[in-house]
Amino acid sequence: AAAASVDARGTAAAATPPPSTCSHRAAVRNQAVVTLITNNEGYPAGALAIAASLEVLESRLRRIAMVTDEVTQHIRELLASASWEVRVVPTIRCHQVLGPQITPDRYDLGEEYQRKKAKWIPTCTKLHAWNMTELTKVIFLDADTLVIKPIDALVDHPSAFSAAPDTFPADQFNSGVMVITPSAARFDELAAWNDDHGTAEGGDQGLLNEFFSEWFYNAWDADDAGRLPYIMNVAAAHHNQFKVLAQMQARDEPSILHFVGGESKPWHYMILKFQGMEDKIPEGARRLFATWDALYWLAKSNALCANGGVGGADRDRYAQMLAAV
Numbered sequence: 001a002a003a004a005s006v007d008a009r010g011t012a013a014a015a016t017p018p019p020s021t022c023s024h025r026a027a028v029r030n031q032a033v034v035t036l037i038t039n040n041e042g043y044p045a046g047a048l049a050i051a052a053s054l055e056v057l058e059s060r061l062r063r064i065a066m067v068t069d070e071v072t073q074h075i076r077e078l079l080a081s082a083s084w085e086v087r088v089v090p091t092i093r094c095h096q097v098l099g100p101q102i103t104p105d106r107y108d109l110g111e112e113y114q115r116k117k118a119k120w121i122p123t124c125t126k127l128h129a130w131n132m133t134e135l136t137k138v139i140f141l142d143a144d145t146l147v148i149k150p151i152d153a154l155v156d157h158p159s160a161f162s163a164a165p166d167t168f169p170a171d172q173f174n175s176g177v178m179v180i181t182p183s184a185a186r187f188d189e190l191a192a193w194n195d196d197h198g199t200a201e202g203g204d205q206g207l208l209n210e211f212f213s214e215w216f217y218n219a220w221d222a223d224d225a226g227r228l229p230y231i232m233n234v235a236a237a238h239h240n241q242f243k244v245l246a247q248m249q250a251r252d253e254p255s256i257l258h259f260v261g262g263e264s265k266p267w268h269y270m271i272l273k274f275q276g277m278e279d280k281i282p283e284g285a286r287r288l289f290a291t292w293d294a295l296y297w298l299a300k301s302n303a304l305c306a307n308g309g310v311g312g313a314d315r316d317r318y319a320q321m322l323a324a325v
């Protein structure tokens with residue numbers, strides 16, 4: 001155990017504090033779940049809930065949270081206390097370009113437009129996931145996802161890159177869940193693509209869909225860009241309805257839910273709850289939110305790393321909550 005904990009603080013941890021405080025985790029060393037935090041509001045809470053869900057589901061993969069300069073020391077320590085290895089990365093700003101048809105005489109490209117676009121700028125920092133070449137596979141998860149069934153087996157996906165379809169438009173992939181084989185060469189190509197070509201959508205998702213433009217036409221296991229099943233990235237708002245359909249058709253239910261959409265983040269629901277306005281939480285999202293909330297507090301109360309982590313009856317209880325989402 002001593003050797004494992006030395007290893008856990010070794011090459012992987014960034015030169016900057018804090019070290020991972022989860023010494024009980026005898027994790028697989030060369031594969032990781034990776035997320036990205038670029039600010040101090042909302043998304044860190046999401047990362048805590050994800051870590052708790054992975055812990056309850058007994059994921060053996062490392063957990064690495066990329067953080068940018070903006071992320072405070074307090075948040076970094078919170079992430080580390082919740083089993084994330086914190087790695088500071090330089091921000092990669094999405095190079096936002098306008099499509100040729102988008103001209104100020106036809107569209108209002110004023111302040112509101114700029115403000116909406118600005119929030120996507122740091123999302124290209126995700127590209128660093130390709131640069132984690134000490135790993136053989138990365139499962140990248142947006143911090144606004146929640147894992148509800150085991151996902152470690154995704155590391156066996158044969159493609160160097162794979163992602164699940166977006167719901168709109170359905171012939172593109174959603175970049176909130178991606179399985180990636182790190183490659184310095186691919187990282188350089190993506191960074192160069194951002195510089196030279198940019199993204200008209202404004203975020204990483206538009207950039208990646210243009211880079212991997214064959215994705216929709218490819219086989220699920222294509223070398224360069226393959227497909228993940230829909231159940232690996234299901235919009236939270238569609239979960240209930242899809243689950244019924246999956247049961248009717250006797251096929252697999254969702255493994256990863258994604259709180260897409262600016263207003264429907266679980267941390268917004270948390271604020272509503274604190275304000276005693278739970279009735280404002282969309283009815284279809286309440287049970288899912290309650291589970292997210294319980295997992296968030298599990299991580300926040302230091303239960304993931306202290307005293308050997310979550311186990312026994314506690315783990316069973318949370319596992320049942322996840323199963324009942």
Ligand code: GLC
Nearest residue numbers: 120123175176203204205206
């Ligand atoms: C979508 C994706 C998200 C991505 C953003 C910007 O919201 O879900 O992962 O960062 O688009 O491209």
Ligand code: MN
Nearest residue numbers: 142144176260
């Ligand atoms: Mn997202």
